[in-house]
Structures are given as C-alpha cells and as structure tokens.
Amino acid sequence: MPDRHALLSASGARRWLECPPSAALEARLPESSSAAAEQGTAAHALAEWKLRRALHQAPTIKPVSDWVDEEMESLTDDYVAFVLEQLREARAACTDPKVLVEQRLDFSHVVPSGFGTGDCVIITEPVLHIIDLKYGQGVMVDAENNPQLMLYALGALNAFGLLYDIDEAAVTIYQPRRANISTWHVSVTELEAWAAEVVKPTAILAASGDGEFASGEWCRFCKLAPTCRTRAEANLAIARHEFAPPAELTDDEIATVLAQLPQLKAWAADVEAYALSLAVNQGKRWSGFKLVAGRSIRKYSDESAVAKAAEAGGVSDIWDRKIKTITALEKQLGKKRFTELLGDLVVKPAGKPALVPESDKRPALEIQSAANEFTPISTK
C-alpha cells in the first residue's frame, strides 16, 4: 500500500523534491483520510488478492469492503489481465521472470528511511518492470519522469540489481478509471544519475526541514496547501500581475492569465474549503464573514405518503418512468454483458469545448472560424 506515513515518501516525492521544507512541516500535521483514499485502499487489496490468485501465490482470503462494487470488480480483473499480459511478454524475453506482488521496496540508500510498496514488480533481464495501480480518477498520472516510480525502481535495483543483469526500467501507471495506461522506459544509468545528483542532496535538505519553499501544481496534495504563505504569495502575485497599457489585454496577456488560472482556482478553492470547514466544525469566526444556510430546493419528505395522498385525492398520473443511467445499468449488468446487449446503442456526443495547455494529450479540435462558417453564398 502507499507509503503515505514515511517522512520522505515515494508517493509524495514530487512535492518534497520541488519544495523540500514541506516534508517536515507536513509531518507535524495530523493524518487525514478521504473517501477516495479508502476506495483506493479497497481497490488495491482486491487487486492484490486477484493477482496473487492468478499467479498461484500463497492463498489469502478475499478482502471484503463496502467500497467493492461491479466497477471495482471489473477494473481489478482488467488490471490482473494487464499484468499477466506483461508477464507473458516478459517470458518471451527471459525464461524465468520473477514476479513480486505488493513488494516492499527499500530505497534508503538514496533517501533517508525511504521505502515504498510496488503493486507489481516483474524482474527480467535486461528490463525491470514496475506497475503501479492508481484507482483515483481526479488527476491523470503520467509515468514519464514520475519520481514515485523512479524511486520504486531504485529500490528494486538495490534489492535485485546484483542478482540480475538489468539495464533498464520500464515503469507503468495503470489508471483504469481514466482509461490511462502510461509506460516510460529509463536506463539504469539515468536513474542512478538522477538519484545521485537530484534526489540525494534534496532528500538531505528535506529530512532536516531545510531548503527553499517552492509552489506549483504539486501543492495540490500538500497538507499545508490552504494556509501556506509561499503558495498564497505566488497566487496573489499572479492576481496582482501588472499589465502594461493599452486599456485592453493583448492576446499574449490573455494566454498568460489562462496558463495561471488552474493554480489560482485550486488555491482559491482550497482556502475557501479550509475556512468553511473551520467555521462549520469549530465555530471559527472570520472577520467580515458569517455563516448562512445555502440555497436549497424543495423536496418530498416521504414519497410513498405523497403517492397515497395524491391517489386518495383522485390524482393518479404522478409517476415519471425513466430509464436507468448508463453507469447504473453498467453496474447492474457488468461491463461485458452491458457491452454485448447495449453497446451499439450507446453514443458519446462531443464534449463541451475546453481550453487546455498544448501539453494536454487530447487531440486539438478543428473549429471552423466564424468568418468561414458564415461566408455568404453568392446570389448572382
């Protein structure tokens, strides 16, 4: 399972590598959990059990959790099928690959007390493969230059590098709820150079609470995120950005604002949620603000009582008959049966256009310009 509790965890490596003092400051704050984290834990436990069973490893008892549903059953089956496919490919290249499930990976030779848990590690010659299951769907995770997976690879190399002739690591993020399978190859030489030149010196700073604060998209998962001064100053600096005359912003200036908006919005939302939570849960008073009841909509207090009362009054046409949603029916029937039965009747309309950075992996929409679209037709 994730190494959230380690001071310099692999899962938090992106954050403490960019902002070393965050590690020690976070460690002083209480642990928190979330529905998404609990769901992820349940998915990992189920995936582990299924994978061990498929690999004929020591039998364990099937984990039970209220979070397990049809979707989780189906997606963890897909995960196991993916791992077995990787294993088949590994066997084609190396007769006796070693497969480790939920393997503790110790990278303390690079990061003080550093360790993590690899969901699946396949050791072959000359490639070491690390597969990490991400059940969350909030943020798409990329394998390329992913410090968590690079640290796992360093841990695996430390344990098995002397026994196997490994030149390269393949690291995979398997994120089924985003239909994202991302694999990146990195040579052992590059990994070791990164460990020596970047990780080791930064880890020493982070372990002692030293180094420079730096804000960026990694702040999103930092416990200090709502109250951090560096993050606030960076975002307020964006808001205070001084634009040169003339009166209207140029296209370049609007593009500058667009690039900063996601961080600015995330910060504003974090601060708002933090302040609201303290006001609601601890009675905190914020100068100039008060708590009020939000808008709500009317609803029936008891639907069956409504039906009885309406029918008693001679009104029988009170029911709406609606087909279940795709998600509900897919859960009810299971993915396979749903696709067989109804797959041809499901369409996916084009989504609402969104402006995203060029680096986004979705293909760009080709929009006809208004000038072309409305070119008048000659009446001659």
Ligand code: SF4
């Ligand atoms: S919020 Fe961002 S800048 Fe502040 S400590 Fe956390 S990672 Fe560093």
